[in-house]
């Protein structure tokens with residue numbers, strides 16, 4: 001299998017070209033390839049495939065390091081766009097519709113290493129995550145081993161819980177991340193973001209990802225944190241979200257508008273396994 005190793009602010013990927021033939025390995029094989037000691041090592045496997053939706057140019061698939069599929073990957077879609085640009089099949093400064101497992105997104109390659117993406121409108125409907133809650137709200141109380149924890153919940157094509165915290169270095173977060181990610185009220189699991197609001201234009205964020213654990217960055221996590229805090233009126237429409245691996249700019253003008261994410265995409269090496 002030939003592959004391209006890429007990353008988006010430290011969230012790392014193996015990108016495979018399945019435009020001619022889809023060769024999906026079983027989940028155990030994906031997990032073996034993701035192993036950082038005995039495989040290639042990656043947070044997500046991304047495939048590039050022919051689009052199923054005729055309104056889109058290409059489809060991309062997303063699998064976590066444990067082999068589980070996901071509906072979306074924010075850092076990944078920028079890498080897929082940069083990969084397609086390097087292949088010469090999409091142009092710069094041009095809107096291109098790509099099909100993710102959760103539906104179409106629009107990408108625009110700004111430079112060989114920088115991409116902006118229309119990620120669609122944040123979806124706060126609990127059943128769409130799915131999240132077990134009687135009605136939509138900007139905050140929910142989650143019982144975590146007898147302790148109430150306040151979360152926001154939103155889908156960016158994949159499910160996110162966002163917790164506002166005063167200290168990203170709090171050692172309790174190491175345990176809280178995996179516990180929220182596997183909480184029974186999220187039937188399919190959830191990506192858990194810990195957000196520290198620095199000011200109206202800046203959020204600092206750490207994400208424990210469903211299926212991949214703590215990552216250096218999560219693009220949809222950055223979108224989710226900005227959307228949840230914006231909905232509570234705490235940040236501006238344009239906000240920089242800083243993760244351990246780097247910074248993304250998120251722009252969302254509220255309900256009825258789609259959300260834009262802008263950031264880098266980097267090539268690391270080509271390989272064959």
Ligand SMILES: N[C@@H](CCC[C@H](N)C(=O)O)C(=O)O
Nearest residue numbers: 070073074075158218219220
């Ligand atoms: N790292 C990604 C998200 C990947 C999928 C996620 N772990 C899930 O299971 O939904 C991003 O940049 O958005």
